[in-house]
Amino acid sequence: MAFTAQVPQPAKTYDAIVVGAGISGMYMLYRLREQGLRVKVLEAGTSVGGTWYWNRYPGARVDSQAYVYQYWFSDELLDEWSWPERFPDQTVMEKYLNHVADRFDLRENIQFNTRVKAARYDEKSGRWTITTMMGEVFDTQYAAFCTGGISAPLVPSFPGHEKFRGQIIHTARWPKEEVDFSGLRVGIVGTGATGIQVIQTVGPQCAHLTVFQRTPNYAVPMRNPKYGPGDMQAFRERYGDLKKRVHRTFAGFDYDFQDKTFRQTDPEEREAILERLWADGSLAMWIGGFSDLFTDAEVNEEISKFVRGKIRERIRDPKVADKLVPTTYGFGTRRVPLETQYYETFNRDNVELVDISDEKIEAITANGVRTSKQEYPLDLLIFATGFDAGTGALSAIDVRGRDNISLKESWKQGIRTTMGLSVHGYPNLFTTMAPFAPAAAFCNVPTCLQQQVDWISDCIQHSRSKGAMRVEPTRDMEDRWIAHHDEVANMTLITKTRSWYMGSNVEGKPPRLLSYMGGVGAYRQQCEDVKASGYEGFSMS
Structure with a gap:
């Protein structure tokens, strides 16, 4: 030897x-x-x-x-x-x-x-x-x-990883080669910022998507216009001011909190501001709104109700909505992602939502994922389980x-x-x-x-x-x-x-x-x- x-x-x-x-x-x-x-x-x-x-x-x-x-x-x-x-x-x-x-x-x-x-x-x-x-x-x-x-990256310690006959991928170690989802039964664990982006993208491409969710997330719809030469010229004229401004705002963006807190604003104006921020389609809804969102529990609950209503109206099945709409914590106290047709993805016939707070994952098997209630057959398992x-x-x-x-x-x-x-x-x-x-x-x-x-x-x-x-x-x-x-x-x-x-x-x-x-x-x-x-x-x- x-x-x-x-x-x-x-x-x-x-x-x-x-x-x-x-x-x-x-x-x-x-x-x-x-x-x-x-x-x-x-x-x-x-x-x-x-x-x-x-x-x-x-x-x-x-x-x-x-x-x-x-x-x-x-x-x-x-x-x-x-x-x-x-x-x-x-x-x-x-x-x-x-x-x-x-x-x-x-x-x-x-x-x-x-x-x-x-x-x-x-x-x-x-x-x-x-x-x-x-x-x-x-x-x-x-x-x-x-x-x-x-x-x-964090990989969940579910037993049986080595038994799975399909492919397991963590989102933070995604292969450079393109993955073809057509005809595949795909499972994804995690519904944070990354999971949301994957779910809304893969849902329309695969034969069936099973989403394993532990904690539902508040998310804001992204408004993503294309830019042309005129837009870029306008930005370049502002770059000097933007460079200074981003270092002075609360979260390093070009926008900042409202001049008045939620409590200092009358109800009609509050509603108008929330609607405007929601329509902006950016993180301004989170860190360009009312500063007392982060410190006043009653204010946070009022704003959370507004966001919950916006989410719920996009989901057809009330039972699915009950799972997707957060109720145990307030808007903005966790990372707030942007999304594009994320909630509508769960209106698709080929997309299934599993609440693992109620139906715990017990193991990964040769054929898929086994929970406390049943086994879900999969060809590809994606971990969007964070860091x-x-x-x-x-x-x-x-x-x-x-x-x-x-x-x-x-x-x-x-x-x-x-x-x-x-x-x-x-x-x-x-x-x-x-x-x-x-x-x-x-x-x-x-x-x-x-x-x-x-x-x-x-x-x-x-x-x-x-x-x-x-x-x-x-x-x-x-x-x-x-x-x-x-x-x-x-x-x-x-x-x-x-x-x-x-x-x-x-x-x-x-x-x-x-x-x-x-x-x-x-x-x-x-x-x-x-x-x-x-x-x-x-x-x-």
Whole structure:
């Protein structure tokens, strides 16, 4: 018998290693390279794109308006790129991010097909050792983890996966090859934002669709007009103002809450505003309406009644409507998706809804899915079961800071970050879309990710100008930020609702609101205040 051993490889030395080549990782490379740093991006996929590389499932589409879901750092890029519609699909988003990578020669600094296994900090040298699954070793002063907040997919632990004679696919690992649904009996588990997009797309294409739903979802009908040259010219004339505005609104969009709260508005005007927001066909219905939706239970119930009525009138069968219309939680306290004929899909004769809160899934069999009541024969089973949000991607890497402390084990005891940008005890380590920043869940993603990358880049530049080898938030700074985060979080109804916002979808995960709820504008100002103070609360040595 022949034995082989993995021979240790010599470390490759860089000033900064960036993990992930999605929206933030690409921009992090651009900004750090501007400083003259030697930067390498390590990316598990075969190309750039992050979420738009991995999530290529049927119906995948952005639900932020294209004209704010983009990079702002280059006027030339803004002038040359044209969006085909208000809410582009996955293929357009992937094409855009590949265009950015080529336009700014980013690929030369990106190593693809490279999954990071471990990152260890050495206190004597003040540097990180990054190890990949293939045994490559990288030595770096700075480690920037741009691994995404919703990039670690969850696969349900139903027994019998290996017995199923058909195909099982998780939406976050969809094959690049086109899947033909014609003639297939398809099952899908999950009715969150992703599940909704898949269901409304696959329902009309397959022989039969069985939807296994645990929690019904509020969703807003998407209005998605096409854009022509005139539309793009109008947007380009507004880009200067939009670039400033998105950083000041509550959720990083070009719209914001109404000037008056629900209670300050008379009933007739309330109704008119809700109808207008509903007709707009965007997330403005959620985060461009009344701010007291998130803090006042009675107000939330009134708005929830409005949305329930809108949903119910689109479903023919009252019994199906009873299952699809949420009643156990309020509108806006969980992620609100946009949809296109989603509810009408359940009016089709070939679509069946199974409520697994009442009819639990017991096992996957050779022929399909068995519940507590019956077996559903399937040819293809799709899991749209979400992610270990906020912490999952980082916890999948063995990150060890000072005194060999494991980040994964520390976060099991209690999630901690400083502004979602770094963690005490892990010098020279920076994060984007990590817990306790708006980017973790409650922000138009490119708005917050660009702001975080700019702050991190400026912090690194400042520390280098001071001759510092290490930069790290103090324990006191982190304690103060967590206390502030919790104070704001506990003012909202979101903490009272089970959802991935609270980590409730992951068994054993400490329940914490992942996203900072003080608003994008307020968060940005606090980050700017730290920067203006010479990074008070951050130790540089």
